[in-house]
Amino acid sequence: GKNVHVSTCLLLNLNRLGTAIKEDFGKIALLYGYSIIAQIDTGIISENNSDIVINVMGCSKKQIDIVTDSAYEMKSASTLNGKYPREILWDNYSLIVNDNEYKSDRWGNILEGEDRLPLVCPDGKDYIEFKIMKYKGFFTNKKLNRDIDDEEVFIESSVGLCNPTRVKLQNGVGIFRLYTFSYKGFVKVKLGRKWYSVWNDYSFNFA
Structure with missing residues (x-):
């Protein structure tokens, strides 16, 4: 359901015990309007390794400000070549x-x-x-x-x-x-x- 978040970014929990819940993007867009929608997919995370993909929808790159001490790369959705982000991490x-x-x-x-x-x-x-x-x-x-x-x-x-x-x-x-x-x-x-x-x-x- 629609929950109140004290944040400029809305995080949707579409994952239950590692199994993805299918949700139509059009439905999400209608439900949350022009909110910034982000999905975070994780692989192995340890002291020295962090495999994370953040999939951001409903906003442009200029709306994103990432502050991190780790290396990262921003890509457009087309670079996935039809693969879901989890397929890259798992x-x-x-x-x-x-x-x-x-x-x-x-x-x-x-x-x-x-x-x-x-x-x-x-x-x-x-x-x-x-x-x-x-x-x-x-x-x-x-x-x-x-x-x-x-x-x-x-x-x-x-x-x-x-x-x-x-x-x-x-x-x-x-x-x-x-x-x-x-x-x-x-x-x-x-x-x-x-x-x-x-x-x-x-x-x-x-x-």
Whole structure:
């Protein structure tokens, strides 16, 4: 609803436990008139790192005065190229198996790697081992291997059993096993973080 704010800028809370609430911009503009509307999206924040994007709507740059002791850059909305600010902040996870690295977005589109190549359990083993690699938002070329890149990654598989189903990264790297129980065919493997709606969706062919 419309709340009173002692501020020249109106902050809208469109986030609940990390999951975005969809709201039409036209409706927001009609409700709040010519108020300055700002949305703040955050990534990892620590003593030495602050990943923040402030999306300002309904005003021009000359109405914005930022005082900060940190580096920042102002961009127009067009520089996002259709991506939502969260897609730049929220990190992504690739999977490495059999020395091949795979990158996939949250819709299951393969960005890198051939997902139709058959995966086979090594001789004498009843599981396939996967290695997780953490990347800066939307798979930039920057791998994240800082001390603060130690969050838990949740794992879901449509077939078999993952051991474990939560992997705590160490400097942006984690390892888990997927027990196939002799299943052959296509399998969905999804990686994500608790409270976040963005997951990396992978499809593999078990042979």
